[in-house]
Amino acid sequence: MSSLPSSSSSSSTTRGADLVRSLPVATAGTIGLCCSVYVSQLVLDVPVRLFTMNPRRILYLHEYYRMVSSCFFHGSLMHIAMNMMSTAAISTLMERRLGTLAYILTVLWAVLLTSSLYVALAYVSHTLFWSDGLLNSHAVGFSGIMFHLLVLECNLVPAATRSIFGLVQVPSYAYPLAMLVVMQVILPNISFCGHLCGIVTGMLQLYGVLDVVCLVADESHLQTMEQWRILRPITSKENYVPVRINNSSNNTSDLRRDPKTLWRSTQRTCHLAWTFAWNILETCQVAIFGRGRRVNANIYFPAATTRSRGEDHSSNSIQLLQQSAEEESSSSNNNWSPPPRQQSQLL
Structure with missing residues (x-):
């Protein structure tokens, strides 16, 4: 009886180790970075508010590091657990489809673009609508980047519909927006604006709007980068996913859409x-x-x-009665004569 828990724990440990080994190198690195940061928060008792996304401190105190640090810090164990499980699922598909270097560049640009758009929306909300709620807010987590990747994944995987918790089927292109609404209803304390910024930047990358200034390079350039000596610690890993130009289903050309x-x-x-x-x-x-x-x-x-008809009928009856009364009074006035004069008697 006592040997059962040890065997079950060893089997679960083995499955966990196999799962970690099956992750592509960049996905495993992203999860490891976020988990290391969270452990440092607990061990060193670091105030999370020093690293959150706070547009006011970014704009007026020039604490630009928050635009990056806020994506890798998390508020609780449940928060980081949910984000890392989503990362393991979505990022694995994206990295195996695009390649490790393309995935790394996508994540880096998503961090900068999502944070920049968040700050811009907070500034516009404060300037045009005199609302300081978003400007003074504090947000942390990798979920904004996950929504950016989710937009790409939903448009790259050939699935017509997606299921929301096994209850409702929605079109694949609408799945990120549907998840945004559902999660906001279930967890009202999450950052709606942060997730929305991830969806917007993902759409901009998907349709090639930002290709002129940034985002993923073409496949030939990525293959040249794979030969760089500085990247050999990454490219030499067993789970590294190289760029495949000949296989159209595994390159960055899938991200190209017509901006029109x-x-x-x-x-x-x-x-x-x-x-x-x-x-x-x-x-x-x-x-x-x-x-x-x-x-x-x-x-x-x-x-x-x-x-209203009854009221009209009653009013007509009253008018007729009044008219008849007036006629009778006028006729009585015409036939009226004074009474005979009585003689006074003297006593």
Whole structure:
């Protein structure tokens, strides 16, 4: 009986070791970095607020390191466990499909772009709408980068639909947005803006909008980089995934989309959003001010009509009675004569 726990623990340890060994080198490095940072937080008792994403301190105190450190710090054990399990699943697929170097460049650019967009949104919210909520907020975690990678993974894997917790099927291209909404409902304390920034930057990379200035280089350049001596500690690893130019399903050309398609989709989305907002405003106007007599002329209410007809009939009866009373009084006035004069008697 006493040998069962040891055998089960040894088997679970073996499965865990096999899982770690099966991870590509960059994915394992990302998970190891985040876990090492979290252990350092616990051992050294580091105040997490010194490394969070805080747009006010970035803009006004120039603490730019927060744009990078906030992506690798986590707030709790549950937080890092959920993020690292998602990283092991999504990043493994992306690295094996794109190659290790392309995955590393994608993650690095995602860190910078997601953080920059977060700070920009906070500044715009403060400047245009006088809202300091986002400007003073503190956010940490790798989940913004995960949403960036999730957008790429959903558009690269040939699956028509995705399941949300086994309950609802949604199109693959809409899966990141659906997960954003569902997670916000289940966990309202998570950073909605941080996840949304990851989705936006992932879409920009997917459609090649930012290829002019940054993001993943072409396959020939990546193959040249693989020969660099400085990268040999990475390229010599057993789980390193090289770039394969001849295999179109495993190179960065899958990330290329027509930017015009994104522009057309954006126009269509803005049109639908404007139509929806206009309908909401019209509904509120009708609820508050009514539709007006001219617009309501075709509306028929039987009960109200019957009541109004009854009121009209009673008013007509009253008018007839008043008219008859006036006629009687006028006729009595015409036939009136003074009473006979009585003689006074003297006593």
